[in-house]
Amino acid sequence: MDALADALIRWFSLPEAGLSTIFVVAFVSATLLPMGSEPVVFGFVKLNPDQFWVAVAVATAGNTLGGVLDYWLGYGAHEAVAKGKRTRYLGWFERLGPKALFFSWLPAVGDPLCAVAGWLKLPFWRSVFWMALGKALRYAIMTAILMGVPDAWWRALGGLVR
Template sequence: METWIHAHIAQLLGWLSLPEIGLSTVFIVSFISATLLPLGSEPAVFGLIKLNPELFWAAILVATAGNTLGGMFSWVVGFGAHKAVGHKLHSASDVRALRWLKSLGPKACLLAWLPVVGDPLCAMAGWLKLPLWPCALYMLIGKFLRYLVMTVSLLWIFPSQV
């Protein structure tokens, strides 16, 4: 049984390392990880780049695109929730957080890359009806820088064993 599992894991990793499949996987994982679902895309990006170093920029750009589109999806969910639920807020901290976010405007979406708070931040930008395209631009900048810094750092920490 253990041999069967190892063989299938090796087969899956081999399949995912194919550039045309690996980039699609990075896009999907990056998109999903930018929604409120708990998933991290960094291992997929790093794994693809370790297996295919020539795909460095392609993987960074595909992950950025997927993650930004996922953030925009969260914005749309927040916008829709505001229309469906209305302006009901439950605590003073909710009101303070929304006031802070509204004061920053779309620039707050530059922080959409942060763990834990980044995904809800995109949804709250939609809730507040902050303009989508400026929010998307700031999301894109922050997410691109995150993938770039994270991947370069991981490649420095875990260099290729040539």
């Protein structure tokens, strides 16, 4: 068991597999498993500040695809289970539609939002758009704050706006 743990730690170590690690951790953290991906993104960007936007893009892609998995799990659950009692929260979610998935980045409620969107059969591509937008903003803002605003932004933008 220790050999397996050592092998996994070596495989996921940032210097050797940085962007793939970010993708996998962001994907897994978007599922219903309790995990956060921000420390991995921050660690990578701290070591490679010139790759700020690449890391944000990779984390957003992985996290969005994890949200898409949640969406399809909810969709499949809807197909497998007869409709139950409607709550006011489901009514709110239906009225707001895919825009509610902008909040899929929130801890504790974000991942279930994606599953509920699938359950309600909200339009898939609009749902993915709102998921990706919220998640991208979260990664960009959180990482920039951890890196120290505004220096991280200037480096990421290559000094174009100074």
